[in-house]
Amino acid sequence: MAKQLQPVKGTRDLYGSEGRAQRHVVDTADAVSRAYAYDRMETPIFEQVEVFNRPLGESSDVVTKEMFDFQTKGGDHVVLRPENTAGVVRSVISNGLTHDLPGRYFYAGPMFRYERPQAGRYRQFTQIGVELIGPEQPSADVDVIACGWQILAELGLTDHITVHLNTLGDTESRNAYRTELVAYFSDHRNRLSEDSLARLEKNPLRILDSKDEGDRALLPAAPKFVEHLNVLSQDHYGMVKTGLDNLGLPYRHDDTLVRGFDYYCHTAFEFITEQLGAQGTVLGGGRYDGLSKLLGGPQMAGVGWAAGVDRLAMLLGEAPGEPAPVAVVPLGEQAEVVAQKLVFELRARGVRVDMNYSGNMKKRLTRANKVGARQTVILGEDELNAGIALVRDMDGGEQREVPLARLIEELSA
C-alpha cells in the first residue's frame, strides 16, 4: 500500500455513495433555502485574519489553535475560513449591501479547522448555512430556525433530532449574569475541573456545558440565565418561543446551551442527534447583533446557523441513487460510428447512457451489467444491414428487434 500517497491528515476524497449523500444534503438545503427566499452567497475560502480573530474571540480555541493560517507572497496574513458567518457579514459590509437590508443569504462550501480528526470531524469539512442580516425582530430567529428544521425534515432526519434552545441575552444581561456566575463558581473553585478553572478566566459560560461530572454536579445550584435577563431580553426570547409554537416546531429549553463565539447574543440553538457520539450537534447557530461592529462595520443585527454536511450525510444512510442507465454495445467499426451518434442523441435528451470503447461483446455486456443498465442496445453488422438494433432487457434477458429509426423514441420513454 502506497502510504506516501494518502490525502493530508483530516482530509478525504468523496466519491460514490458517500459523495452522493453529501450532494443530496447540499441540493436539498439549496432547494429549501430558495423557498425561504435566501440567495446564494459565495465568499472566498480564505480571508484576512482580522475577519475571524476578533469576531470569534481572541481567546477562543478556533482562533488560538484551530486556524489554518499562512503568509501570502505579498506578506498578507490570511486564513482558510473556519466558519462562514464572519465571511458573509464581511461581504455585506465590503459590497455596501448594508444599504440593501434585509439580506437573506444561503451558502455551502468547505471550511477548515486544524484540529484532531475523529468521526464527523475533519480538517476540511463542508458546511451549509443561512444568514438573515438586518432585522432585530424575534420573527427573524424563527424564520431561520424554521428553515433549518425544514431542510432536516426533507432529508427525513427530524425523527432523531432535538432542537435545543437557549438565550444568551443582550450585552447588559450577559454581563450581569457572567458576574454572578463567576462569583458562584469562584466560591466552588476547589470542586471545578482543571478545564473549567481555565474557562473561569477565559469564558465562564462555557462551564455550563462541561462534560465533567464534578462540574455538572455544581450546575443545579448555579444561577440561571433566564433569571438574569432584562425585560428586553426576556421579551425577545419569549417571542421566539411563541413563534416556534405557532409553527408547531418542537424545541427544548436548555440552560446549558452556550455558543463558543463572542459575537453571539440572545437566541442560541443547536439541533442535536444521539446517533453520532460526541459529534452530536448537527446544526448550530444564533443571533449575532454585535458582529458587524466587531468587523468595523455599522451596527447591524443578524441571525443564522451553520450545519455540518459530513455529519448530516452520515445520518442519511442511503442517498437516492442515479437512475439506471441504458448501455450501448456496438460491434464493428461501422457500428461504432452509428452508435456514437445514437449515444450523443440519447444523452441530449437527458437519457443516462453508458458505452464502452473497447472489448468484445462479452466484455461489454459484463460492463453493462456492472453499471446496472436497465436495457442494452446491441448493434452489429447484421443489425446495421437490416436497419435494426437489438434491445436487451437486462433483468429478464429478453431481446427484441427495434428499427433504427424508432430507437431514440423507444429508449427515451
Add this chain to the structure above:
RNA sequence: GCGAUUGUAGCUCAGUUGGUUAGAGCACCGGUUUGUGGUACCGGGGGUCGUGGGUUCGAACCCCAUCAGUCGCCCCA
C-alpha cells in the same frame, strides 16, 4: 494540544506459545462460450505484514520511535 486503541491483498478479515515459499471471502483478470451479462465450474495476477530502528539463530507476532485511522477530552458543524 492531551488520553485510549488499532494498522496483514483494492475491500472485510484469519494467521495458533516468535519457526520453513503469509491465507480466506469479496472484487479484479482469463477460460468453459472467438455475437450475449447477471448463476455455476476451472485457472490467474496482486502483500517491502503502515514506516524506521532494536532484541533473536529466526519477527506479521516481542521492545522503542514515527506516521496514519478510530474513539474520547478540549473545542466545535
